Amino acid sequence: MSERPARRKLVLGGLAIAGASGLGVRLASRSGLIPPDYGGLFGIGETLTYGTQRILTARHSLAREFDRSQISKAFPVNGPPPQNELYERYAARAFGQWRLSVDGLVARATTFSLADLKSLPRRSQITHQACEEGWSFIAEWTGVLLADVLKLVGASPRARYVAFFPYDNNWDSLDMADAWHPQTLLAYGMNGQDLPQPHGAPLRLRVPRQLGYKSVKYLARITVTDTLKHIGKGFGSISPEIGYSWYAGI
Amino acid sequence: MENGNLHRAGVTQLVECDLAKVDVAGSNPVSRSKKNPAFHTTPAPFPVRYNPRTVMAESASVQRTSAPDSATIAHSSLVRVTHWIAALSILGLLVSGGAILVAHPRFYWGETGSVGTPSLFDLPIPFLFGHSGWGRYLHFLSAWVCVLTGVVYALYGFRTKHFRRALLPRRAAAPFTTYNPVQRLTYLVVIFILFPGIIITGLAMSPAIVSVLPEIVTVFGGQQSARTLHFFLADLVLLFLLVHVSMVVVNHRFRSMITGERRA
Numbered sequence: 001m002s003e004r005p006a007r008r009k010l011v012l013g014g015l016a017i018a019g020a021s022g023l024g025v026r027l028a029s030r031s032g033l034i035p036p037d038y039g040g041l042f043g044i045g046e047t048l049t050y051g052t053q054r055i056l057t058a059r060h061s062l063a064r065e066f067d068r069s070q071i072s073k074a075f076p077v078n079g080p081p082p083q084n085e086l087y088e089r090y091a092a093r094a095f096g097q098w099r100l101s102v103d104g105l106v107a108r109a110t111t112f113s114l115a116d117l118k119s120l121p122r123r124s125q126i127t128h129q130a131c132e133e134g135w136s137f138i139a140e141w142t143g144v145l146l147a148d149v150l151k152l153v154g155a156s157p158r159a160r161y162v163a164f165f166p167y168d169n170n171w172d173s174l175d176m177a178d179a180w181h182p183q184t185l186l187a188y189g190m191n192g193q194d195l196p197q198p199h200g201a202p203l204r205l206r207v208p209r210q211l212g213y214k215s216v217k218y219l220a221r222i223t224v225t226d227t228l229k230h231i232g233k234g235f236g237s238i239s240p241e242i243g244y245s246w247y248a249g250i
Numbered sequence: 251m252e253n254g255n256l257h258r259a260g261v262t263q264l265v266e267c268d269l270a271k272v273d274v275a276g277s278n279p280v281s282r283s284k285k286n287p288a289f290h291t292t293p294a295p296f297p298v299r300y301n302p303r304t305v306m307a308e309s310a311s312v313q314r315t316s317a318p319d320s321a322t323i324a325h326s327s328l329v330r331v332t333h334w335i336a337a338l339s340i341l342g343l344l345v346s347g348g349a350i351l352v353a354h355p356r357f358y359w360g361e362t363g364s365v366g367t368p369s370l371f372d373l374p375i376p377f378l379f380g381h382s383g384w385g386r387y388l389h390f391l392s393a394w395v396c397v398l399t400g401v402v403y404a405l406y407g408f409r410t411k412h413f414r415r416a417l418l419p420r421r422a423a424a425p426f427t428t429y430n431p432v433q434r435l436t437y438l439v440v441i442f443i444l445f446p447g448i449i450i451t452g453l454a455m456s457p458a459i460v461s462v463l464p465e466i467v468t469v470f471g472g473q474q475s476a477r478t479l480h481f482f483l484a485d486l487v488l489l490f491l492l493v494h495v496s497m498v499v500v501n502h503r504f505r506s507m508i509t510g511e512r513r514a
Contacts, residue, residue: 064461074365244386250386
């Protein structure tokens with residue numbers, strides 16, 4: 001006698017939960033709380049992390065900045081510079097011919113020389129960078145705010161991501177929360193000098209609220225977009241394709 | 251029947267039901283209870299319910315169980331379910347933590363540290379790359395499962411006074427409860443010091459969390475200090491796990507965390 005209403009309750013409760021979570025996922029997706037690599041079992045953990053941290057960091061929370069005296073003694077790198085003929089040619093001539101192109105959902109697609117970027121308002125920040133492997137260093141980075149470049153090219157309000165393409169395969173993307181962030185830098189200088197080649201010369205991204213691998217080196221092109229589905233395998237960066245998460249705020 | 255006789259009958263059943271006698275306060279609880287006059291006069295400190303299948307062992311109602319063959323519940327279903335989900339997630343955390351660790355088995359103190367700077371200590375294993383990808387995915391998924399399960403368990407524990415009854419060390423007040431004072435203290439340390447500590451040191455390594463709450467890392471003296479402490483706390487969890495599983499095996503207590511009963 002008592003079993004049937006209990007079972008009905010269970011079924012109805014299950015349906016209600018399924019419906020609510022379906023609605024929740026749709027709402028979360030619209031408000032930018034679902035990462036592009038949300039699929040699979042591990043995607044559940046990634047989505048919880050990304051969604052929670054996006055809510056917590058919603059007010060442009062700032063990464064810590066340090067004193068010059070705290071700058072590290074060693075600055076290790078992973079991986080060599082691009083084995084790319086064009087890149088090597090630019091590098092051989094001190095990147096005088098190098099250009100950064102910015103395109104996609106922008107009013108004015110633009111190419112910038114290194115001198116163009118250096119003529120824009122410059123920002124220096126001494127921040128902590130941790131590698132996913134476990135080691136870390138503090139360095140000073142000098143460059144132009146990505147936000148300033150996005151304003152200059154007239155990024156569309158429809159933009160949801162900014163994708164970064166280097167001279168090697170390590171492309172990546174940021175959501176607009178990080179793209180407009182006041183510490184997200186296109187860096188051409190490190191510790192008071194031109195960016196050394198192993199650290200991404202002539203221009204690299206610096207995203208101090210995420211692990212080191214999000215800070216793409218050796219930049220060639222930046223694309224503003226409303227979807228990542230058609231870039232690579234659609235996971236937002238090379239990282240999920242080789243087994244690492246797109247979002248690295250951990 | 252006099253109240254004291256009723257209590258003593260309960261003791262006899264308990265000892266008969268659990269030949270290992272691990273649940274009772276002394277090796278000879280009946281004679282010990284005789285020496286303790288408070289025991290005979292102290293009423294149950296909280297309301298007693300009579301359905302033995304739904305009442306936990308730490309409830310004093312065990313004393314009132316009248317049928318000699320009635321099963322005694324050792325762990326409530328919520329404790330059992332959260333226990334096994336947590337067990338699975340902790341296993342996931344330890345395995346994946348190892349997979350992440352081997353990419354850089356060196357430890358530092360302060361904000362920074364890398365190859366080329368002095369370490370606090372080096373583990374005697376080679377650097378092993380290529381496992382931190384799945385390691386990190388599994389680590390954070392398991393961490394979410396573990397933390398959410400822990401939140402459910404903690405809310406339950408406070409609401410039902412489970413922590414106070416079953417885990418707060420005390421002397422004569424509850425002679426039939428499951429754990430001795432050392433066990434109680436160990437569980438409390440694991441639940442209220444080890445786990446919060448490991449969660450906080452873990453979050454202290456997150457640049458996004460640190461941007462919201464910088465104190466979470468400065469309190470430890472830096473990101474590398476937090477990483478080192480996270481490693482030591484994980485070692486303590488591993489140590490607890492080994493002792494815990496050994497004691498379960500030695501005392502044949504495995505079944506009670508599945509069925510909820512002391513002996514089937």
